[in-house]
Amino acid sequence: MTELPQDHRDIHTLLEIMRRLRDPQGGCPWDVEQTFATIAPYTIEEAYEVADAIDRNDLHALKDELGDLLLQVVFHARMAEEQGDFAFGDVVAAISDKMIRRHPHVFADATVEDADAQTVAWEEQKRRERASAGHEDTSALAGIARGLPEWQRAVKLQKRAATVGFDWPDIAPVIAKLHEEIEEVRVEFDAVARDPGDMGARDRLEDEIGDLLFVAANIARHAKVDVGAAMRRANLKFERRFRAMETLADADGHALAALSLEAQDRYWNRAKDGEK
Numbered sequence: 001m002t003e004l005p006q007d008h009r010d011i012h013t014l015l016e017i018m019r020r021l022r023d024p025q026g027g028c029p030w031d032v033e034q035t036f037a038t039i040a041p042y043t044i045e046e047a048y049e050v051a052d053a054i055d056r057n058d059l060h061a062l063k064d065e066l067g068d069l070l071l072q073v074v075f076h077a078r079m080a081e082e083q084g085d086f087a088f089g090d091v092v093a094a095i096s097d098k099m100i101r102r103h104p105h106v107f108a109d110a111t112v113e114d115a116d117a118q119t120v121a122w123e124e125q126k127r128r129e130r131a132s133a134g135h136e137d138t139s140a141l142a143g144i145a146r147g148l149p150e151w152q153r154a155v156k157l158q159k160r161a162a163t164v165g166f167d168w169p170d171i172a173p174v175i176a177k178l179h180e181e182i183e184e185v186r187v188e189f190d191a192v193a194r195d196p197g198d199m200g201a202r203d204r205l206e207d208e209i210g211d212l213l214f215v216a217a218n219i220a221r222h223a224k225v226d227v228g229a230a231m232r233r234a235n236l237k238f239e240r241r242f243r244a245m246e247t248l249a250d251a252d253g254h255a256l257a258a259l260s261l262e263a264q265d266r267y268w269n270r271a272k273d274g275e276k
Helices: 011-021 029-033 036-055 059-082 088-101 115-132 150-162 171-194 199-222 227-251 261-275
Strands: none
Touching (some): 011 059, 059 088, 115 150, 171 199, 199 227, 227 261
8 A cells, every 4th residue: 555645734635545545456435426416506505615714814723724625626626637637736737827928917918907907907818818718609698607506696797897997986886776676676575465476476586586686795795895704704794693682581481482482572672782
C-alpha cells in the first residue's frame, strides 16, 4: 500500500487521499459509488456552509469549511480523471488561464477606471469567449446558468441587462415598482381568498409574488447588497429571536404553542428588546 505524503499541507496529499478513497479494490465503498450527479448537492451545501461561517465571522470554522469545499473540487476532478476527461491539474490550469485572460489590467497593458468598469470589461470578455467557443446564443443574457439559486440568477439577469443600458436610473423607480407589485399581489391574493379553487387566480398570484421578489432582488442590487447575505441575516435574526421567545415563555412556565398570537407577539417584542 502506497504511503501518504507526510506534509498534509501539500495538495498532493489530498489528491492521494481521494485516489485511495476511490480505489475500487481497497477504497471506501461509499466514495467509490459516487457520481458527479450524486456529489453535486454536497458541493452546493459546502458552498453555503462557507458562507455561513463567514456570516458568523468564525474563521476557525471557515478554515474547515473551505477544506470541505476544496474536497468537493478534488472529488469531481478525480472522477473526471478516472474516465479520462481531465485531472485536478487541468482544473488549476483552466482557472489560472481564465484569471490571467480576464484581468488584462493586472497581467497585461490594459487599464480600468474602477471596479464598475472592471465588471463591464469582465462581462465583455466572457461574451467574446462564448463567441470564440462557437456558442450560437448571442443574447446579452447568454451563459447565465439555470442551476443557480433563483435569487442569484435574478440578480445576474438584471446585471447583464444593465450592461446594455436596460436598468432603472436610480433607486426611486425601483421602490415605486415594489409598491406596485405589492398592490398586484394583494389583488390576486384577494381573488384566491374569494375562490380558493380558482387555479387561474393561483397562477396569477404565483406570478405576482415572483415579480415582487424579482423587484426586491433589484433593490438589493441597486443598494449593492448581496441578496443571499441579506436573507441569511434575516433568517438568523428570526431564528435567534424565535428561540429567545421560546426561552422566555418557558421561563414563565408557558409552552409557546399554547399561547395566543397576541401573547406570542409580546414575547417576540421582549426578545427584540433584549437585543438592544
